[in-house]
Amino acid sequence: MIATAYSLGAVAVFVTSAVLIIVGALGVIAVKNPVHAAMSLIMTLFGVAVAFVAQSADFLAAVQIIVYAGAIVVLFLFVIMFLGVDRREGVRVEPLVGQRPLAATGVGIVVLGLVALMARSHWVTGAMSVSTKGAPLATGSGNVSQLGTAVFTTYLYAFEATAALLVIAVVGAIVLARREHSLDEESA
Amino acid sequence: MIATVDPLYAHGVTLAVLLIVLIKVVVAFALLLNAVIVMIWFERKAISDMQSRIGPQRWGPFGLLQTMADGLKLMLKEDLIPAEADRFVFKLAPFLALIPGFITFAIVPVGGTLTIAGHPVLLQVANPPMGILLMLAMSGISVYGVMLAGWSSGSKYPLLSSVRASAQMISYEASLGLAVVMVVLVTGSLSTHDIVTAQANGIWHWNVIRLGVIPFVIFLISITAELNRPPFDVVEAESELVGGFHTEYSSFRFAIFYLAEFMNTITMSAIMVTLFFGGPAGWVPNVPHLRWVFPILWFFVKTVVFAFSYVWFRAALPRFRYDQLMDLGWKKLIPLSLGWLIVVAGFLIAPAWGFAMGAVVLLAWTMLTRAFEIGTTRERGAEAVLPVIGARPLPPEVLREITDEGNV
Incomplete structure (x- = not known):
């Protein structure tokens, strides 16, 4: 299956990262303790970062660690610790009737779709960059500026829309979470 | 992939290159560990000088071996x-x-570039x-x-x-x-x-x-x-x-x-x-x-x-x-x-842009300061204190005075 174009080192790196990703992902759903699950998630994220480095997407690898492992999972753990849900949960109870078969079907459809996509075209592998119109990515530090140029020119509207969405989400979260001590309570 | 960044790998990875990398790693590791030992001693000594104490003095000259003793x-x-x-x-x-x-x-x-056995070596373990x-x-x-x-x-x-x-x-x-x-x-x-x-x-x-x-x-x-x-x-x-x-x-x-x-x-x-x-x-x-x-x-x-x-x-x-x-x-x-x-970022484009951005930032800063002020007043204003004090006979003027609302 492995084409001759790949060197032994590249295959070793890929296998390592794939094992990290899959073991971590299985750990997230299989482990009963939520904190251990979060740690498995970190392992998966590291595996993805390794895969990014192997694709010479160094910036994405760094951001993967900084944002996901360094901030988002920390917030997960923060919530787990604060709410004290670090106990074993009863997994046998099904809160919504028919939830599991539906979820299984959904996962099946998504996986099949992804496999079909990968079989029919190779854009999923990221071998060709959309922004460079088919030219290969620059290696080294060059592709950071390539990425930056793409984000701030070709995909500017998508980028700004995402930024606006995030700001709205933050404002919404504050509005929902903040308790007014002043006039509101008295008039209500 | 790495070749564009570190000149050491420019001509492929040979045994000599591998050896140089290994030496760099070991030296950096040893350097850092020793630096920690000295740093702990330095911190304890400096702090005790600032607090008019003597600090560690028993082990080794000037107490230099104190960290080793503690570690043991x-x-x-x-x-x-x-x-x-x-x-x-x-x-x-x-x-x-x-x-x-x-x-x-x-x-x-840590330093500039060395040439060891014909290989240019950056004095840092990695330059990713x-x-x-x-x-x-x-x-x-x-x-x-x-x-x-x-x-x-x-x-x-x-x-x-x-x-x-x-x-x-x-x-x-x-x-x-x-x-x-x-x-x-x-x-x-x-x-x-x-x-x-x-x-x-x-x-x-x-x-x-x-x-x-x-x-x-x-x-x-x-x-x-x-x-x-x-x-x-x-x-x-x-x-x-x-x-x-x-x-x-x-x-x-x-x-x-x-x-x-x-x-x-x-x-x-x-x-x-x-x-x-x-x-x-x-x-x-x-x-x-x-x-x-x-x-x-x-x-x-x-x-x-x-x-x-x-x-x-x-x-x-x-x-x-x-x-x-x-x-x-x-x-x-x-x-x-x-x-x-x-x-x-403005100054990197042109000085005029820099000053314009400076003005914008100053304006934003003023608005932000004002917003914080309003927020603090709202939190600590008279109305915030009222439910806490409840039915106590405190006249509103006194309340306003103790909560600084009149000053804003």
Whole structure:
């Protein structure tokens, strides 16, 4: 299956990262303790970062660690610790009737779709960059500026829309979470 | 893939190249460990001088071997694991605290370029394309050591400490990252080697001056908070939290936490020198065959200055209260670093843009200050106090006076 174009080192790196990703992902759903699950998630994220480095997407690898492992999972753990849900949960109870078969079907459809996509075209592998119109990515530090140029020119509207969405989400979260001590309570 | 960044790999990876890399790794490792031993002694000695004490003096000349004696003592002590602890995470956490310090040091350029057996060798363990982002990633990871140590102890105070740690380190990471972004912006490269070479031509090219001191101050404050060093050491505030996140740790595991704290202090001093003070840049006298030594000496001297500044902070500044710490991070440092970033970006295009952006930032700053003022008044205004005081016969005038509402 492995084409001759790949060197032994590249295959070793890929296998390592794939094992990290899959073991971590299985750990997230299989482990009963939520904190251990979060740690498995970190392992998966590291595996993805390794895969990014192997694709010479160094910036994405760094951001993967900084944002996901360094901030988002920390917030997960923060919530787990604060709410004290670090106990074993009863997994046998099904809160919504028919939830599991539906979820299984959904996962099946998504996986099949992804496999079909990968079989029919190779854009999923990221071998060709959309922004460079088919030219290969620059290696080294060059592709950071390539990425930056793409984000701030070709995909500017998508980028700004995402930024606006995030700001709205933050404002919404504050509005929902903040308790007014002043006039509101008295008039209500 | 790596060839464009490190000249060592330009002609493929041979046995000699592998050997050089191995030597670099071992030397950096040994250097850092020894630096920690000296740093612990230095901190204890300097602090005791500032507090009119003598400090360690029994072991070795000037007490230099005190750290060794302490380390030996810790290793021989009983290793306790609390009954309530999560055993695996409890054992893992010290290493999670230690490793990021090592990895971050790998990207610090200690000196210039050497030629060993025909191979150009950068005096830094690695020069990855992601460069300084590696340091941000590692400072993000170092949260886990503290957090998981506190949680896995299965005890109240360590847990409180780890909750504090996670909130604090996440908050200050934002301003830390923005300060790094400013350096990257003027350099035009992420690689630490490029950052240092861009500052090589004299003191006026150092980023601390080129960026106008403010980013350096932001970075210094943020990194002190990231390290949980005084005055931001609410994580291990012994008057509130017993010993903080490592209350339940003893023996060698405690020693690892201790080691990690000092190693991170040294590494971050080195990073600060790299980012803002030209790294190994400095005056080099024309001594034959020994020119390569002087950059290393300059780097060493600069790093010691910052290591000393941490000790000085610890002796001089009282600990911040937790809410003050959060206010400083979110309400002052993050807006300031964002504003300064815009000004720096403006000046990089043209001076006119720079001044325009400066005006915009000033306007935004005024509005933000006003917004904070309104928010504080609303929280502490008369209406906020009314439900607390309830039916007590306090006339409204008195209320307004004690809540400062009349002054606004």
